[in-house]
Amino acid sequence: MSKKAAPLLEVKDLSAAYRDRGGELCVLERISFTLQRGQFVCILGPSGSGKSTLLRVLAGLLPAKSGFVKLNGAPVLGPQHGVGLVFQDANLMPWRTVSQNVGLPLEVNVSENGASESRIKKMLGVVGLSRFSQSLPAELSGGMAQRVAIGRALIQEPDVLLMDEPFGSLDAITRERMGEELLRIWNLEHKTIVMVTHDINEAVYLADRVLVLSSRPARIKVDTPIGLARPRKPTLRYSKSFGQLAAKLRKAIE
Numbered sequence: 576m577s578k579k580a581a582p583l584l585e586v587k588d589l590s591a592a593y594r595d596r597g598g599e600l601c602v603l604e605r606i607s608f609t610l611q612r613g614q615f616v617c618i619l620g621p622s623g624s625g626k627s628t629l630l631r632v633l634a635g636l637l638p639a640k641s642g643f644v645k646l647n648g649a650p651v652l653g654p655q656h657g658v659g660l661v662f663q664d665a666n667l668m669p670w671r672t673v674s675q676n677v678g679l680p681l682e683v684n685v686s687e688n689g690a691s692e693s694r695i696k697k698m699l700g701v702v703g704l705s706r707f708s709q710s711l712p713a714e715l716s717g718g719m720a721q722r723v724a725i726g727r728a729l730i731q732e733p734d735v736l737l738m739d740e741p742f743g744s745l746d747a748i749t750r751e752r753m754g755e756e757l758l759r760i761w762n763l764e765h766k767t768i769v770m771v772t773h774d775i776n777e778a779v780y781l782a783d784r785v786l787v788l789s790s791r792p793a794r795i796k797v798d799t800p801i802g803l804a805r806p807r808k809p810t811l812r813y814s815k816s817f818g819q820l821a822a823k824l825r826k827a828i829e
Contacts, residue, residue, distance in 0.1 A: 582609035588642035604792035617778035620788030660727035665720040
């Protein structure tokens with residue numbers, strides 16, 4: 576019998592809190608789960624349940640009150656080179672071209688100029704923006720701007736990509752198109768993705784597995800696999816199995 580691979584990400588008995596005027600506000604309480612390399616996981620939960628807080632702790636941007644997070648077996652005690660972040664706002668530098676925004680993380684490390692240019696060119700191809708390499712952010716649609724943000728995160732070659740409502744500011748049609756784009760990129764790059772979303776259908780369509788958080792202080796209420804075959808096509812959204820999974824998750828959130 577083959578030995579099971581060690582998890583890429585391990586979260587054990589994780590609790591997190593903020594301090595406010597009233598004292599300590601517990602946000603996460605004894606959260607535990609593991610992620611295998613290459614998994615696409617979505618996180619759902621009521622508004623204010625702590626989904627974004629969980630992502631920040633995973634990224635090392637917020638310390639845990641108790642418990643731990645391990646990436647590749649090493650404790651996460653601060654921002655990690657192996658973690659990429661994409662937020663709802665693309666946060667592009669308006670005076671820099673698409674190419675320059677995507678390549679920004681490479682400027683932190685000393686490297687040969689030719690190697691950096693080659694990596695940027697490759698990443699623009701991955702996110703489908705090769706024709707727009709010299710465009711400025713003001714010339715891009717919302718979906719294109721988010722593709723730049725995804726490229727900027729992926730060019731660091733992270734072990735795990737954390738996404739906090741990356742399509743939340745987009746209209747419904749653009750959001751669905753961006754979901755398709757994300758799956759295309761995921762199929763190319765085979766990255767481990769943890770994505771926070773409020774959209775149940777989006778979670779079912781994209782993920783291998785969905786975690787549902789309870790209301791604050793959040794615990795994992797449901798951890799369910801999404802056993803839908805890949806590659807996924809838009810017509811899948813209208814299937815009986817898709818509807819059943821969405822209904823199960825909706826009930827868990829309510």
